[in-house]
Structure formats: structure tokens, C-alpha cells
Amino acid sequence: MMATSNAPKSKRKLPPCRVACPAGINVQGYIALLQQGKFKESVELIRKTMPFPAICGRVCFSPCQDACSRKNVDQPVGIRYLKRLASDIEREQGRISPVSIPKKHDEKVAIVGAGPAGLSCAYELAKLGYPVTVFERMHAPGGMMRYGIPDYRLQKYVVDNEIAYIRDLGVEIKTEVEFGKDITLDKLQKDGYKAVFIGIGAQTSQKLGVTGEDLKGVFPAVEFLRDISLGETTSVGERVAVIGGGNTAIDAARTSLRLGAREVLILYRRSQEEMPALPAEIEAAEEEGVQFHFMVAPKQIIGEGGKVKAVECLRMQLREPDQSGRKRPTPIQGSEHTYEVDSIIPAIGQLLEASCLPQAILDKSGRAIPADPMTLESSISGVFVGGDAVTGPASVIEAVGAGKRAAESIDRYLNGKDLKVGRDVETEETAWTKDWDKLTKKPERYTVSHVDVGRQKVSFKEADELLVKIRKLAMAEARRCLECGPCSECLGGEEMCEADKAVVDEALCTGCNVCAVNCPFSAIKKDERGVAAVDEELCKGCGICSASCPERAISMKKCADAQIMSSVMSALEREFV
Amino acid sequence: MIFKPKIIAFVCSWCLPPEVDITTPSLIRGYPKVRIVQVMCAGRIDPTIALETFLRGADGVLVVGCETPDCHYVEGNMQADRKVKMLKRLMALTGLDPERLRLEWASASSIETFAGIINAFRNQVASLGTSPLISKADSSILLNVSAAKAVVENFTLRVLAGREKGLTGDTNVYGERLSQKEFDNLMEETIEAEFIRHKIRLLTVGKPMSVKQIAAVAGMEPSLTLCHVVNMRRKGMITLDHVEGTTPFYKALEVG
Numbered sequence: 001m002m003a004t005s006n007a008p009k010s011k012r013k014l015p016p017c018r019v020a021c022p023a024g025i026n027v028q029g030y031i032a033l034l035q036q037g038k039f040k041e042s043v044e045l046i047r048k049t050m051p052f053p054a055i056c057g058r059v060c061f062s063p064c065q066d067a068c069s070r071k072n073v074d075q076p077v078g079i080r081y082l083k084r085l086a087s088d089i090e091r092e093q094g095r096i097s098p099v100s101i102p103k104k105h106d107e108k109v110a111i112v113g114a115g116p117a118g119l120s121c122a123y124e125l126a127k128l129g130y131p132v133t134v135f136e137r138m139h140a141p142g143g144m145m146r147y148g149i150p151d152y153r154l155q156k157y158v159v160d161n162e163i164a165y166i167r168d169l170g171v172e173i174k175t176e177v178e179f180g181k182d183i184t185l186d187k188l189q190k191d192g193y194k195a196v197f198i199g200i201g202a203q204t205s206q207k208l209g210v211t212g213e214d215l216k217g218v219f220p221a222v223e224f225l226r227d228i229s230l231g232e233t234t235s236v237g238e239r240v241a242v243i244g245g246g247n248t249a250i251d252a253a254r255t256s257l258r259l260g261a262r263e264v265l266i267l268y269r270r271s272q273e274e275m276p277a278l279p280a281e282i283e284a285a286e287e288e289g290v291q292f293h294f295m296v297a298p299k300q301i302i303g304e305g306g307k308v309k310a311v312e313c314l315r316m317q318l319r320e321p322d323q324s325g326r327k328r329p330t331p332i333q334g335s336e337h338t339y340e341v342d343s344i345i346p347a348i349g350q351l352l353e354a355s356c357l358p359q360a361i362l363d364k365s366g367r368a369i370p371a372d373p374m375t376l377e378s379s380i381s382g383v384f385v386g387g388d389a390v391t392g393p394a395s396v397i398e399a400v401g402a403g404k405r406a407a408e409s410i411d412r413y414l415n416g417k418d419l420k421v422g423r424d425v426e427t428e429e430t431a432w433t434k435d436w437d438k439l440t441k442k443p444e445r446y447t448v449s450h451v452d453v454g455r456q457k458v459s460f461k462e463a464d465e466l467l468v469k470i471r472k473l474a475m476a477e478a479r480r481c482l483e484c485g486p487c488s489e490c491l492g493g494e495e496m497c498e499a500d501k502a503v504v505d506e507a508l509c510t511g512c513n514v515c516a517v518n519c520p521f522s523a524i525k526k527d528e529r530g531v532a533a534v535d536e537e538l539c540k541g542c543g544i545c546s547a548s549c550p551e552r553a554i555s556m557k558k559c560a561d562a563q564i565m566s567s568v569m570s571a572l573e574r575e576f577v
Numbered sequence: 578m579i580f581k582p583k584i585i586a587f588v589c590s591w592c593l594p595p596e597v598d599i600t601t602p603s604l605i606r607g608y609p610k611v612r613i614v615q616v617m618c619a620g621r622i623d624p625t626i627a628l629e630t631f632l633r634g635a636d637g638v639l640v641v642g643c644e645t646p647d648c649h650y651v652e653g654n655m656q657a658d659r660k661v662k663m664l665k666r667l668m669a670l671t672g673l674d675p676e677r678l679r680l681e682w683a684s685a686s687s688i689e690t691f692a693g694i695i696n697a698f699r700n701q702v703a704s705l706g707t708s709p710l711i712s713k714a715d716s717s718i719l720l721n722v723s724a725a726k727a728v729v730e731n732f733t734l735r736v737l738a739g740r741e742k743g744l745t746g747d748t749n750v751y752g753e754r755l756s757q758k759e760f761d762n763l764m765e766e767t768i769e770a771e772f773i774r775h776k777i778r779l780l781t782v783g784k785p786m787s788v789k790q791i792a793a794v795a796g797m798e799p800s801l802t803l804c805h806v807v808n809m810r811r812k813g814m815i816t817l818d819h820v821e822g823t824t825p826f827y828k829a830l831e832v833g
Contacts, residue, residue, distance in 0.1 A: 547620060
């Protein structure tokens with residue numbers, strides 16, 4: 001599923017990375033802080049928009065990177081690795097506990113499901129000062145981040161750390177409470193919860209719909225990965241066939257290798273191009289020896305003595321695209337062939353567990369929850385839904401985006417405000433364009449992803465060990481950022497950043513245009529009166545115009561010539577040793 | 578006693594190693610001692626600031642910026658390079674050794690590299706000794722440097738320097754472009770002429786002088802001095818004060 005941008009839009013120009021992020025993280029801002037080696041501050045900045053910097057630094061599909069303007073010059077900035085590195089350094093140095101937020105509201109909010117959507121929603125509401133309780137069915141919070149993503153991609157302690165931060169913020173998380181059984185919507189309302197967010201995810205694997213699916217040795221992917229995460233031992237045998245082409249399929253395949261399977265096949269009914277899994281994940285799986293078979297789909301599972309023996313497949317050919325935009329595979333008659341395997345892991349999709357939900361909230365089919373795409377309000381007033389439960393299996397960052405949107409809706413709902421007014425109506429293209437000729441002078445530089453990260457082959461240890469050693473490299477990588485957005489992206493203001501602004505003394509300006517010629521960012525131009533005018537959003541405060549102005553008509557707000565001279569004078573007055 | 582040169586280093590905030598504490602004289606134990614003034618970009622250093630720093634008593638001025646392509650402001654480093662080159666030419670005319678000014682690149686450098694750069698410059702300045710502006714070894718130096726400062730404060734040279742990028746980079750409306758060499762020659766001429774004119778102006782502040790007297794003090798041919806005087810009168814830099822016999826005496830006017 002392609003990410004659609006839920007990022008806040010306004011007439012103010014935003015850098016493409018931020019526009020691309022479903023959670024609207026101001027990427028350029030934290031990259032700017034990383035350039036200066038401010039690792040902790042950059043993580044804090046990410047936390048202003050979402051609670052999972054370390055998790056997303058590991059598993060995000062990073063649409064920001066795909067949108068990065070730097071790709072027009074050479075390669076995009078390695079944003080995801082930078083985020084991960086920053087969060088690693090923060091953990092190493094010790095995280096600062098969040099400042100406790102005074103409870104400004106009395107209305108209690110219940111969140112059902114402690115996955116990325118629910119936790120983000122809780123996080124946002126807690127920051128607004130609402131008392132929030134999260135109910136989770138499993139014994140620990142995290143949802144798919146804990147029970148879906150294998151350890152080698154995302155260690156449990158990372159999830160624990162991020163959730164600890166949310167708890168520190170005052171969010172109460174109650175585990176082993178099952179919705180539909182221990183609690184219901186009615187009970188929550190009776191208990192005084194004024195609004196509810198349901199983010200229960202898509203927790204059931206879709207069935208293949210072929211004969212033999214009930215045989216021993218068929219492990220539906222979601223349940224399989226969950227069992228492994230719970231520490232249960234599952235024997236997959238020597239040869240495993242994973243069916244599907246998404247990230248879950250790759251996760252299941254790589255996990256099978258780690259469980260001791262000698263040969264793991266991925267059977268996918270389209271070609272590699274159409275695979276929804278992340279290219280990096282596909283590459284890693286290939287490196288580990290997973291064999292990919294494209295254009296094949298299972299026809300039936302052949303058993304022997306109640307146990308899987310083989311899977312019979314049909315070759316496919318691709319026809320005109322279907323609604324999802326991908327080419328539609330159709331079977332080639334008479335192309336049956338079999339793969340002898342010990343187990344089969346279907347990973348072709350995930351479904352909502354609708355049985356726990358009240359009938360009133362579901363659509364006619366009884367399998368989906370209809371919700372307003374902007375406000376995420378369900379058909380029941382005061383009940384909001386989001387994440388995989390609505391969209392089908394997607395990504396952490398999209399769930400975070402949904403959680404945030406729902407939190408805003410809940411805040412509006414509880415304050416009796418209109419849920420829609422002023423929200424995301426701006427459709428103006430906000431992406432930034434720049435004078436690329438100027439920038440192509442900057443040649444390609446180190447990419448953190450190029451660094452040999454010592455990938456662990458087949459183990460449950462975290463792959464891609466990123467070391468703090470490469471801190472310097474990370475700062476250099478961050479400096480590859482072209483800063484397509486305005487300077488104030490880091491939201492740091494004056495205390496965070498030394499950025500200065502140019503000011504023109506109009507009485508002195510002769511309109512000679514020297515400043516406009518010399519400004520590297522085209523931030524200063526003659527206005528209609530022929531006097532130099534500074535565009536403060538573009539001005540990055542370097543002071544080149546001030547140093548070049550023939551009439552000395554341009555000064556800097558913070559670092560004027562007089563300030564520099566007074567530093568010089570006080571420096572000269574002191575003793576030189 | 579060992580000579581401890583007073584060195585001011587203007588360091589771009591993007592290449593200042595994080596270990597450096599700019600508030601204390603010693604950067605880090607065992608490393609050399611200079612005073613660091615942090616600026617956003619090496620291109621921020623107005624030539625006036627550098628000369629003023631010498632006038633205030635510095636023995637050496639170091640400007641540290643980022644090498645291409647690391648400049649955070651894309652080409653601030655090139656701006657710094659142009660300004661320092663211009664200043665060095667001007668300094669050569671004043672008698673203040675241009676070697677007292679240096680531009681160095683230290684993008685994202687380690688503390689050791691950074692200290693190395695500073696050490697090398699400090700040694701060089703130490704070998705040059707106390708600034709003549711302080712030791713008063715040369716009586717004309719104060720006038721010369723003041724004239725140089727007046728040059729970089731005024732429109733003519735600043736506008737030429739500011740146009741370098743445009744003049745040598747793009748073609749003008751007539752499709753012409755200056756080669757770097759042509760521009761450098763133009764720069765050289767302008768620096769010399771401007772320097773002499775500002776020197777003449779400073780000499781005649783409140784003290785009217787004849788062309789011959791000016792030529793003697795400035796060590797120039799009287800005919801060349803006359804050319805400048807005529808030019809300066811036209812520009813409104815000096816004016817006729819009075820005539821003694823048949824000799825006109827000129828005095829400076831406030832510029833601007």
C-alpha cells in the first residue's frame with residue numbers, strides 16, 4: 001500500500017521529506033541538528049512529532065528518503081540510518097525523562113490496542129493533557145512492533161524503551177485485557193471514558209483458499225511470527241515455502257532460516273518488480289540464501305499422513321493492471337509443478353479480527369470498519385479507528401500518522417469543535433524547487449548505508465549493527481542535506497541554532513544588486529522599489545551579503561559587525577598564553 | 578621572554594570541532610592558544626573587520642572555513658577566499674605583512690587537524706614578531722592601514738569585489754565576460770588607486786597640503802599625485818582649501 005501524505009500542509013513551503021512522511025516528521029530539522037552533532041536534541045525533535053524514533057530508524061520504509069531532493073544530485077540522504085544512529089546515541093548517553101504534563105482535561109480517553117497507532121494516539125493525547133488508558137490483549141504492549149517484526153530487525157528492548165517513554169509521559173497501559181471479552185464499548189462508556197480509539201490492527205493471516213490448508217506444517221505468517229516472538233519453539237523442518245511477496249513474507253522466510261531451515265523458498269505470483277516488500281529486505285533475504293520463485297501461485301497443498309509433503313503450483317502470467325495498479329496474474333493452464341517442502345507459511349495478507357467488534361461499527365460485509373478518511377471517526381460518534389484495522393496491513397509510520405490524526409479528532413470532539421474545519425484542505429503543491437545547478441557542485445559524499453555495517457548472517461541478533469564509531473560519518477552524511485526547506489525547520493529557535501537573519505537598512509541601500517548576486521540561497525532580491533528585501537524563510541544567516549554590501553547597508557540581526565568587533569576586542573583584552 | 582603572538586581566529590561554526598571551548602584561551606590541554614571568534618561562515622568576514630582587528634592590536638588574523646564542497650552555505654568559502662586575497666593585496670601596500678593574514682580550510686576536521694592549522698599559523702606569526710602597528714617600528718604604518726581600512730569601507734572596491742562572481746561568471750548584456758586574469762588586473766589597479774586616494778584623503782584631514790607636500794609624504798611622483806588629486810576633487814573626496822602664492826592647498830572632505 002502506497003503511503004499517502006497526511007502531513008500537515010500549509011501555504012508555507014515544506015521540504016519534500018516532511019511532506020512525504022505520513023507522520024509529518026520535520027526531517028530537515030533533525031538532520032540540521034545532526035549536522036552539528038546534536039544527537040540528543042535531534043531525537044527530542046523527532047519526539048515532538050512521534051514517539052518512535054528508534055523503531056522507525058530501524059524498520060521504517062522511509063518515504064522521506066524516496067522524496068529527498070538530494071536524489072536529483074546523486075543519492076538521497078541516508079535519513080533512516082541517521083535517525084537510528086541518533087536514537088542509539090541517545091540511548092547510550094541516557095535518555096532525559098519527559099517533563100510531566102499537567103492534566104488539563106478531565107475527560108478520560110480509552111485506546112484499544114497498544115500498537116503503533118494506539119500508542120501514538122495515546123502519546124499525542126497525553127501531551128495535550130488528557131488522562132489516557134491503553135488496553136492491550138497481549139501480555140506486553142507494542143502490537144506488531146513486538147509480535148510481528150522479528151528480533152533481527154527490531155529488538156524487543158528498543159520497543160520497550162520507546163514504550164517506557166510513553167509511560168513516563170503518564171499514559172496508563174493495561175495489558176491482558178481483551179476487547180470484546182473483558183471490555184466492550186458499553187463498559188468503557190459506563191466507566192466514564194468520553195472517547196475511544198480502536199487500533200486493533202489486522203491480526204489474522206489471510207487464507208490461501210486452497211485444499212490442504214489445514215494440514216500440519218502450514219503456519220500462517222502472522223501467527224507464526226507472533227509465536228516466535230513469544231518464545232515458542234516451532235519446528236519448520238528442512239525445506240520451507242513462504243507464499244507471498246510482502247514484508248511479512250520476507251520476515252517469515254528469514255525467520256525460518258534462523259530456526260534451522262536449510263532451504264527457504266519464497267513463492268510469489270507476480271514478478272520481483274511488483275513485490276511490495278522493501279528492496280533492502282529482499283536484498284538481505286537473497287544474501288542469506290532465500291530462493292525466490294516468481295510468477296507462481298499455489299494450487300493445492302499435498303499432504304502425507306496429515307502433514308505437509310509438497311505444494312503444487314501453477315505458473316502465472318501478468319495481464320492488465322487491477323484496481324491496486326499492479327499487473328493482474330492469471331494462471332497458465334497445464335503449468336502445474338510441485339515443490340517438496342516440510343512446511344508452508346502463507347503470507348498473502350492480513351485481515352481484521354472483526355469478531356471482537358460491535359456489529360454497529362462494521363460495514364455491511366462485516367469484515368471492515370468504515371471511517372472518515374480525514375477524521376477517522378467511525379459510524380459511532382466518539383469512537384475513532386485507525387491503523388491496520390482500517391487500512392489493512394501497512395507500516396509503522398502510517399499507523400503513527402493515523403494515531404496522530406485520530407488524536408486531533410478526539411481533542412476536537414471532546415472540546416465540542418468541528419472535526420473537519422481547517423484540516424488538510426490545502427492541496428497546493430508544497431514541494432520545494434531549487435537552483436539545482438548551484439547544488440550540483442556538491443559531489444557525492446559518504447552514505448551511511450554504504451558503510452559496511454557487519455550484517456550478522458543467520459542469527460536472531462540485530463542485523464546491521466550500527467556503531468557509534470561512525471558518529472563523525474553521520475555528521476558528514478547529515479551535511480549532504482540540501483536544506484530545501486526553510487531555516488526554521490528544526491523548530492529550535494534561537495537557543496537551538498545560531499541561524500541569523502540579514503536586515504537591510506533601506507536608507508543606505510542603492511539597489512546595486514550585489515547582495516542578490518552573492519546570496520547562495522537567492523534569499524535577497526530587489527523589491528519593486530529597487531531596494532533589497534530579505535526573504536527570511538530562505539535566509540540562512542551566513543552573512544555573506546553583509547560582508548559584500550558595497551554600501552554596508554546590510555547587517556545581521558544577531559551577529560552584526562559591531563558584535564563581531566566587540567568579541568574581537570574582548571578577546572584581545574584577555575591574556576594570550 | 579618568549580613572544581606570545583596575539584592571534585584572533587575567525588572560525589566558521591560549521592568547522593569548529595565540538596571539543597573546542599571558545600571561551601577559554603587554551604583550546605584543549607596541550608594545544609595552542611589563540612582567541613577564537615565564532616562566525617556563521619568564513620564568508621561573513623567583512624574585510625573591514627579583519628583590518629580593524631589588526632588596528633586593535635592583533636599580531637595575526639586567521640580565517641577558518643570549509644573547503645569546497647563542504648561549505649554549508651554552498652559558496653561562502655569562495656567568498657572568503659576572494660576577500661582574503663583582496664585583503665592580502667591591500668596589506669602588501671601598507672607595510673603590514675600579508676603573511677599575518679591567512680585563510681585555512683578545516684571542514685569537519687578533528688581537533689588534532691584543527692590544532693595543527695592553528696599551530697602552523699601561530700608559528701608563522703611568531704616568526705614575524707609583534708605587529709608593526711603595536712611596535713610602531715614604521716611611522717607610516719598606522720596611516721597606511723587606516724587608509725586600507727577606509728578603502729574596504731568604501732563603495733568603489735566593495736562593489737567591484739561584490740561583482741566578481743557576476744563579472745567573471747556570467748556574461749553581461751553585451752555578451753561580454755571578464756577572464757579571471759582581466760578581473761585580477763582590474764582589481765589590482767583599483768586597489769592601488771583607491772589606496773593612494775584614501776591615503777591622500779587621510780593626510781589632508783584638517784591639514785591642507787599642496788600636491789608637492791603630499792607627494793613627498795606619500796613617496797610618490799608629484800605628477801601621479803596630481804592625477805589622483807584631480808580625480809579626488811571630481812569625486813568630492815577633497816577640495817581646494819586655499820592658495821599660497823600660486824600653489825593650491827587641498828583638504829579632505831567627509832566621504833559619503
